[in-house]
Amino acid sequence: MTTLDQLRDAIPEYAKDLKLNLGSVLAPTGAPGLNDRQIWMVALATAIASRNVAFAHRIEALAGAVLDPAALTGAKSAAAIMGMNNIYYRFTHLVEDADYRTMPARLRMNVIGNPGIDKADFELISLAVSAVNGCGMCMNSHDAVLKKHGVTREAIQSAVRIGSVIQAVAGVLAYEAAA
Numbered sequence: 706m707t708t709l710d711q712l713r714d715a716i717p718e719y720a721k722d723l724k725l726n727l728g729s730v731l732a733p734t735g736a737p738g739l740n741d742r743q744i745w746m747v748a749l750a751t752a753i754a755s756r757n758v759a760f761a762h763r764i765e766a767l768a769g770a771v772l773d774p775a776a777l778t779g780a781k782s783a784a785a786i787m788g789m790n791n792i793y794y795r796f797t798h799l800v801e802d803a804d805y806r807t808m809p810a811r812l813r814m815n816v817i818g819n820p821g822i823d824k825a826d827f828e829l830i831s832l833a834v835s836a837v838n839g840c841g842m843c844m845n846s847h848d849a850v851l852k853k854h855g856v857t858r859e860a861i862q863s864a865v866r867i868g869s870v871i872q873a874v875a876g877v878l879a880y881e882a883a884a
Contacts, residue, residue, distance in 0.1 A: 707763045720877045726870045736867060738860025743826055744867060745771045746780040750830045751868035753784035754837040755875030759882065764871070779822030783830040786816050791840035798842035825854040832861065833868035 709731065716724040729735030736744050745768040752764035769777065793812060797805045820827035832847035851861055 707766055709767060712763055712767070715881075716874060716877060717881055720874075723870060723874050723877060727874055730863070730867045730870050736863040738857050739829075739863045741771050742776060743829060743860075743864070746776055746783075746822075746826060746830050747833045747864045747867045748871055749777070749780040750784040750787075750834050751837050751871040752875060753781065754788065754834045754868075755872050757875035757879045760875045760878050775821050779820050779827055780830055782816045782820055783827055784834055786814060787831050787834040787838060787840075787843065790814065791835050791838035791843050794842045794846075795838075795840040798840070825851060825856055828854065829856060829861070829864050833864040836865045837868045837872050 709728065713724045713727055716727070731744055731748060733739065733741060733744065739747070748764050749761070749768045749772070752761040755761065765777070768780070772780070789812060793810060817827070817831075828847050828850045832844060832851060835843035835847060848861060
């Protein structure tokens with residue numbers, strides 16, 4: 706099994722900042738407002754969103770030491786549904802024809818209503834994946850729901866920071882693997 710240190714050691718020297726950040730954001734001291742479970746659910750979902758399959762599997766193996774099956778499934782479900790929603794809602798937000806925003810999506814999204822994990826956790830994971838996928842409309846929506854659930858700005862920022870580091874590491878490792 707891959708350890709976090711082994712994963713960090715795979716990051717090349719030119720990306721030393723990512724190596725340092727990966728070590729810090731995946732711990733409660735580096736992710737204020739989040740617990741270990743939330744950290745690893747966000748890490749897994751954003752790793753899946755990064756589209757680096759090998760890296761996502763390594764993160765999943767690490768997350769498996771912390772997360773129960775429901776949390777693993779919840780993180781994967783958030784990555785899956787946001788992969789679809791982020792494209793659709795980014796389109797409706799960016800296209801100049803405002804009529805698209807009033808049309809029904811006609812996309813199945815039942816997992817959002819019943820994610821199998823805490824609703825606020827699912828929203829937090831969804832927000833981080835939406836940040837990775839660049840959907841402003843989804844980020845705003847999830848941010849508002851999280852604030853209604855009492856989630857702090859610090860926790861939200863931590864989740865997005867995790868996503869940003871995971872995305873960057875995934876890209877560097879994909880580049881190095883292809884070299």
